[in-house]
Amino acid sequence: MKTDPAIANWLPKGFLRQNDHELNCEWFYLGNKRFEEPFFDETIGICLKHPYNSSLFKIITGMDEAVILANQLPSIEPSAFIFHTSRCGSTLMTQLLSLFPQNIVVPEYPALDQLLRLPLQGFIDQHNQQETWVKACIRLLGQIRFPDEEKLIIKLDCWHLAFFEQIAAWYPDTPKIILYREPMASIASHLKHPGMQAVPNLLELELFGLNSAEIDPANTLLYLNQIFAAMYGQIQNIAANHPKVLLLDYADGVEEMFKQISTTLQLQLDTTTTQRIKKRLAYHSKRGVAKYQEENTPMIDLTLACQEAYSQLRHYKNGYPSTKKQG
Secondary structure (H helix, E strand, C coil): CCCCCCCCCEEEEEEEECCCCCEEEEEEECCCCCCCCCCHHHHHHHHCCCHHHHCCCCEEEEHHHHHHHHHCCCECCEEEEEEECCCCCHHHHHHHHCCCCCEEEEECCHHHHHHHHHHHHCCCCCCCHHHHHHHHHHHHHCECCCCCCCEEEEECCHHHHHHHHHHHHHCCCCCEEEEECCHHHHHHHHHHCCCHHHCCCCCCHHHHCCCHHHCCCCCHHHHHHHHHHHHHHHHHHHHHHCCCCEEEEHHHCHHHHHHHHHHHHCCCCCHHHHHHHHHHCCECCCCCCCECCCCCCCCCCCCHHHHHHHHHHCCEECCEECCCCCC
16 A cells, blocks of 8 residues: 555645745645635644644745655646635625545635746745746645546636736646626625725736726725726736637626536536535625625726726637627
8 A cells, every 4th residue: 555645644734935046935734635625824723723723833845845845746647726805795606616535626815826926025935946836736736636637627716817828838738717797786895795805905006907006095985996807908908819718797796607617617517516516606705604694786886997897807708809799
């Protein structure tokens, strides 16, 4: 019987900078925990209760060693990357996909975000370190921990639209899916429950093609209009250059979105999974214990630029400009 590598069931919790070019990896132990929570930091929080993770002693290695360890593991290559604009059904889609036992579904993994954003923080040179580190991180996410696992689905953060070209170059044959929603509902959601991208200067403005002179930190509504207009513009550029990308608008309905994602991933629904999906749809995507209730979207002021960016995006279907314009 083959002995499991020492790194089996371990993942990077985060990365510690030594200087402008050196990075260390801090590890945490998964045990037999599957990725079931709406966001990965919730999964980490649960795992931190394990004795291996609650010890005063932390497991830390250099990045070269982390790459070597990652390459020792039997791992699944990514089956799809899910990009999105936030508050557009992406969390619900990953929650439904996680009901298939053959799927490893990773929702917004903080360590991956940290690696992608390193160059924006004046760290890492232009050689192959970032690609090597990101691929090692993804290989660790795809480690085969349960015998029924076949697919690895990674949902990125909404600001990772800025890294679409890099990810497409690193994984050219992996399907890319982009989810979005009309701005009124999305912005209203952020005004009620702000995400990181709703707080000016919390993220690098370069992610959205903005600079500090263009924003007013005191005007959250205007800032959100600018952010969403930028993300819609990023999706237009992606769709124009990548005709095979799958674009899904929340306006087309949750069931249609899930149907197209399932088709892309070639998922087969059995009776048990169908029942689990029907049950999951009755509850809130982020608060699984709360019954889902459709909320009325309050009227908010949208800039013309934001409205037009969304309207133009609706002219695309699966990467091609549609000949029939949609409202």
